[in-house]
Ligand code: GDP
């Protein structure tokens with residue numbers, strides 16, 4: 001087993017960073033394959049806590065190569081800050097490789113994000129305002145600027161002047177702030193020097209690694225429900241976190257993907273706007289939010305809380321080929337008497353077991369639940385599946401039964417050590 005893709009099964013923040021860091025200990029390469037610094041991944045080990053936005057979560061393991069692929073949009077200033085912050089904590093980042101085909105996210109993309117959100121009035125997506133949508137728009141419009149373009153001053157000058165003049169025109173049309181060419185040009189010409197030694201053709205790099213039978217971990221940001229094609233459009237991000245996008249976003253053959261580990265919380269959360277059928281608005285959601293510190297790593301926004309949704313897990317299995325599940329934040333459910341799992345939706349009087357294509361229909365979906373017994377015990381120190389309370393085991397088995405996907409990892413706390421591998425799992 002040489003390649004494994006890590007995919008969020010919900011609306012992001014499932015604990016992908018924690019699991020990627022954990023698995024990286026036994027892999028040779030870790031690749032972030034989409035998104036930008038809209039992502040926020042929290043990792044804890046040895047009593048330290050780290051937050052990553054752009055750099056792959058394998059960076060804390062010295063032996064592993066970390067790759068930022070062509071599918072990413074990179075805020076260069078944020079990346080340089082992230083590298084410097086890691087260096088100041090003793091992680092030298094020498095093993096970081098950045099795609100020359102990844103797109104650069106500029107300050108005007110962030111302003112465009114703000115302007116377009118405001119235009120949407122009462123239909124705002126609730127983006128992270130990091131400029132992700134406008135940067136991917138430039139990519140599709142074929143006006144974007146890629147990492148490789150910055151390595152050549154003349155080429156960068158020409159492309160920035162074209163892209164900025166076009167963006168400034170749009171910004172002035174909609175009352176946004178416009179940007180000065182020289183300021184951006186000079187700043188970015190200096191920023192590129194920090195990352196110049198790390199820039200490579202990551203497709204060539206990854207093909208070579210796969211040919212040499214290196215073990216490669218692909219780390220997705222966000223989650224399937226935020227997928228541009230298969231999520232709750234238009235309340236989604238502007239890339240695809242699905243395993244099917246790995247090949248295109250990394251420049252490797254589709255046959256290279258062997259296993260897909262879907263990361264799911266033991267309940268559900270969402271940040272930003274958009275339908276959320278199993279959302280809970282009661283003392284219970286407040287309690288879960290406080291116990292699990294459910295506030296966004298990137299924006300600090302309070303996360304919305306809901307029950308686990310098996311319809312969504314099955315959607316992920318179909319879209320992304322989930323072969324294994326990692327259940328995270330299982331410790332958070334201790335002390336809740338009865339737990340609900342959504343097994344289907346009622347839509348206009350019909351029962352359905354899939355995600356409807358329109359947001360209008362998804363808004364009308366009412367969850368159909370089964371109820372199972374909870375457990376009282378603190379499980380945050382459990383070291384094996386056998387040591388878990390019977391009701392916890394039954395909850396896990398129920399998830400396997402409803403999704404037909406085997407659970408291979410269980411996380412019972414934020415620390416690297418608080419991870420239980422199911423013996424017969426084959427994730428390494
Ligand atoms: P990501 O975006 O998918 O990497 O997830 P985030 O890091 O944004 O959010 C997950 C949060 O849950 C972080 O604060 C983690 O430290 C924390 N976390 C991860 N796994 C567990 C777990 O098993 N139990 C608890 N209590 N917290 C966890």
Ligand code: IMO
Pocket residue numbers: 008011012013014038039040041125126127128129130131132133220221222223226235236237238271272273
């Ligand atoms: P990680 O990798 C949770 C959400 C935003 C918004 C929508 C579009 O930490 O799981 P965008 O800025 O991407 O245009 O916003 O997507 N969103 C996330 N929610 N976790 C994330 O990343 C997210 N990245 C984007 O809140 O609803």
Ligand code: MG
Pocket residue numbers: 012013014039040041042297
């Ligand atoms: Mg996150």
